[in-house]
Amino acid sequence: MITADDIKRIVLELGEVAVSDIDWSENCCPPEDADEFASEAIFVICNSGMKNTVARRIYDRVMPAIKAGRSAGTAFGHVGKAAAMDDIWRRRVELLKAYTAANDKVEFCESLPWIGGITKYHLAKNFGAQVAKPDVHLKRLADREGVSSQALCERLSAATGYKVPTIDLILWRACANGVVDSRTGFIRGGRK
Numbered sequence: 001m002i003t004a005d006d007i008k009r010i011v012l013e014l015g016e017v018a019v020s021d022i023d024w025s026e027n028c029c030p031p032e033d034a035d036e037f038a039s040e041a042i043f044v045i046c047n048s049g050m051k052n053t054v055a056r057r058i059y060d061r062v063m064p065a066i067k068a069g070r071s072a073g074t075a076f077g078h079v080g081k082a083a084a085m086d087d088i089w090r091r092r093v094e095l096l097k098a099y100t101a102a103n104d105k106v107e108f109c110e111s112l113p114w115i116g117g118i119t120k121y122h123l124a125k126n127f128g129a130q131v132a133k134p135d136v137h138l139k140r141l142a143d144r145e146g147v148s149s150q151a152l153c154e155r156l157s158a159a160t161g162y163k164v165p166t167i168d169l170i171l172w173r174a175c176a177n178g179v180v181d182s183r184t185g186f187i188r189g190g191r192k
Contacts, residue, residue, distance in 0.1 A: 001145055002152070002171075004159035006187055010170060013179045013188055021173055025166040029128040031096060038092035039063065042072070042085045044123045045114045052176070084114035105129055125165035132168040137175035140182035 011018040031037035042062060047055040061075040062082075066089045073082035088095060095112070102108035106129060110120035121133035132138060132153035142152040153167040160167065174180040179188045 002141065002156060002185075004156065007156055007160050007162075007167070007170060009187065010174045010179055014170070014173060014177060017173060017177070018170060021169050022162065022166055025125075025169045026163055028126055028165065031099075031127060034092040034096040037096040037099065038089050040126050041088050041095075041109075041112055041115065041123055042066070044119055044126065045081050045084055045088075046076075047122065048081070048114065048116075048119050081114055084112075087113050099127075106131060125168065130164045132164055133172075135172065137172055137180075137182040138168060141171060141175075141180070141185065144185050 011022070014021075031040060043055075043059050046059040046062065050058070058076050062072045062085060065075040066072055066085065071082060072085035072089075073079065076082050076085075099105065099108050105127065106120055106124040109115050109123040109127075110117060112123070115123055118133060118135060121129075121131050124131050125133060132149040134142070134149035138149040138152070142149045145152060147155075149168070150164070153164045153171075156162075156167045157164045162170070171180065174187075175182045180186070
């Protein structure tokens with residue numbers, strides 16, 4: 001079982017990246033304008049099925065193109081994702097209004113093009129929702145405890161004082177960076 005002490009140790013192992021991640025995640029909030037809404041949705045689409053480092057480079061090419069009035073497809077060759085990005089950017093004002101009015105923000109996120117059953121949690125987290133994204137790493141860690149990703153992150157949130165999505169991000173980053181092995185539960189510099 002992952003403990004609050006394990007989270008402290010993981011944060012120490014991750015170092016500055018954890019400090020930056022925690023600061024960012026603890027301050028996530030609903031989008032203030034349509035451009036922010038669309039940009040965040042496009043970022044999540046870029047991340048879908050990609051390593052974060054690759055996705056960031058794609059996003060950094062796509063956004064200037066879109067803001068200049070060109071198709072995302074001029075900067076990114078994935079036809080389906082580029083079309084979704086273009087659609088979200090084009091309809092960003094109406095989509096933000098609909099998101100703001102939606103009773104279930106997470107489910108609304110899934111209604112966006114190229115945002116699916118898992119990525120809806122990623123987008124909702126980035127908009128400040130207190131949810132965990134049940135990606136492969138979090139699901140493995142939660143399965144080891146016989147709980148859902150949400151329950152795992154809620155328990156650790158209560159134990160540490162970090163928000164649910166911050167716990168999610170710490171655990172994801174630790175797995176992505178090799179500090180935690182989600183298959184075995186091994187924590188580098190510590191125990192299983």
